[in-house]
Amino acid sequence: METPGSRTDRFGLLLDQFDRAREMAEVRLIGLSDEEYLWEPVADCWSLRRREEAVTPRAFGPGDWVLDLGAPDIPKNEYAEVARQAASGMSVEKIAEDWSVSVERVQEILDHTGPLEPDRTPVTTIAWRLGHLHFEFAGAWEWAFGERRRDPKLMVDFSPSAAVTLERFWPVIDRWRESVGRMTEEQLDTVGFSQYPYGGDADEPYISVLWGANLEFIHHMAEIALLRDLWRARFGTAG
Incomplete structure (x- = not known):
């Protein structure tokens, strides 16, 4: 109700x-x-x-x-979002620019397989x-x-x-x-x-x-x- x-x-x-x-x-x-x-x-x-x-x-x-604020990176809990960006047609270069990381870092994430370890993030x-x-x-x-x-x-x-x-x-x-x-x-x-x-x-x-x-x-x-x-x-x- x-x-x-x-x-x-x-x-x-x-x-x-x-x-x-x-x-x-x-x-x-x-x-x-x-x-x-x-x-x-x-x-x-x-x-x-x-x-x-x-x-x-x-x-x-x-x-x-x-x-x-530390050095730019993409946390593991955002790997799926990177995959969605790539699937939607965004280029690796554009994704790298979006996250302020290198093209190599984006490609590493897209190539990742298997389970993810938890991020070690600062308190x-x-x-x-x-x-x-x-x-x-x-x-x-x-x-x-x-x-x-x-x-x-x-x-x-x-x-x-x-x-x-x-x-x-x-x-x-x-x-x-x-x-x-x-x-x-x-x-x-x-x-x-x-x-x-x-x-x-x-x-x-x-x-x-x-x-x-x-x-x-x-x-x-x-x-x-x-x-x-x-x-x-x-x-x-x-x-």
């Missing part, structure tokens, strides 16, 4: 899913302290750092604080995960509804303050959600409605981009919630 006020159309389901995830995430982030925000639970974490203290080759940001802090979502949603708005000219990696002045970060973060999320909510069915089906310069948004109908944005928001917020649980278990305080 359909709950009064709920939607079952494709657009409505995605909007409702995002709204519910956003509501849960905001509650989960209440009481976030600076110490918890920047906590590195294991060695060699990716985090938010002063520019002169960056430990990764492509750390980025426009100000004094930058977000760690990231709450600060990193929030920063990642912040610049991606700022860029998602800019390259779909804005002037489509600013580099997403230079749009967010990252802060070591949890309170300042959240004060800046939620308006960015809500602006994106408000603009998405006004879209027409024709716009949702338009390939390239988003021209986001990283990844494959420009090659997909916007409804697929929207699905991906939901996935990105939900899985990073789930990771943040787990880190908050671990912090509370170890130090006895969390919101």
Whole structure:
């Protein structure tokens, strides 16, 4: 039975899913302290750092604080996506450009057979995960509804303050959600409605981009919630 006020159309389901995830995430982030925000639970974490203290080759940001980012590669959980790109007719050269890797790396992935070993990915802090979502949603708005000219990696002045970060973060999320909510069915089906310069948004109908944005928001917020649980278990305080 359909709950009064709920939607079952494709657009409505995605909007409702995002709204519910956003509501849960905001509650989960209440009481976030600076110490918890920047906590590195294991060695060699990716985090938010002063520019002169960056430990990764492509750390980025426009100000004094930058977000760690390693050398470009394609994780194993994206091998199937590379195969889909090739099957759709994309050249190896275009795929390599899309992922910022070499042609040889793409060919290695396409030639792979057998089971995949899990990726060895760095653990990231709450600060990193929030920063990642912040610049991606700022860029998602800019390259779909804005002037489509600013580099997403230079749009967010990252802060070591949890309170300042959240004060800046939620308006960015809500602006994106408000603009998405006004879209027409024709716009949702338009390939390239988003021209986001990283990844494959420009090659997909916007409804697929929207699905991906939901996935990105939900899985990073789930990771943040787990880190908050671990912090509370170890130090006895969390919101």
